[in-house]
Amino acid sequence: MATTTATITLSSADLLTDSLSLSATQTLYKAGTTTGVEEYDMGRVVVPAGGSPLILVDATAAGNDKAGKIYVANKNTDETNYVIISMNDTVIGRLYSGDWMFIPWSQVDVSADIEVKAPNEANAVEWVFFHEGKTFSAA
């Protein structure tokens, strides 16, 4: 098995009266175990402006109810630009330029795709999906 860790550090000297400093590390395990995940996919795409939401990462039956994790970062540098992140056709939130997210993704059904939309301008988006396997499309 592989050992993959993800660490977050949240810090601010002036958001609160006292300094904020928080750090947490997780090892990416398969669901309900201490066995490390062994598969991942990654990519970089330029999401075209406007239009309908596009599928960034396709949910598959093999990922159903597993302990997948997905990282997505908006690499645009214009502060007014953002991408809308949706799942199952439902908006979760917005990633503004430079923002990133790291979330669990259980793929409750094959419609639970990670979708992205860039309302204003084209945005470059990078992503990594750590998973326990996926269903491949037939050739």
Add this chain to the structure above:
Amino acid sequence: MATTTATITISSTDLLTDELSLSTSAAFTAAGNSTGIVATGGLGRKTTGNTTEYTLLDASLYTDDAAHKVYLKNMSVTPAQYFEVQIAGVVVGKLYAGDWALIPWSADTTGTNCDVDITPSHANMVLEYMLFVG
């Protein structure tokens, strides 16, 4: 304005043949500008009594379609224990023991009721959370 930074580092020496190392930082700003966020929902720690669904964050209390971020961490050390996380009634995923997440949150209340809900797999589990109000 405040300067608040979130950094993620993902690394592995054996997931691939070559080493994996990814790190990026984001400064939390308000929606559509470079002004640092000035509000937080505070760092909270919640012990759930049973396995029913709890509303962790009420979308109606926050501005719709802004740049909010939610930090979650499951404090359990038992591998099988998880929190199922839902946003707007959609299951996002299961946060297993020791897992954390940083989730963008629209807090939308016009199109959907975008509350953040959690359902623990077992009784008496502990979740730490923080809302950064964008």
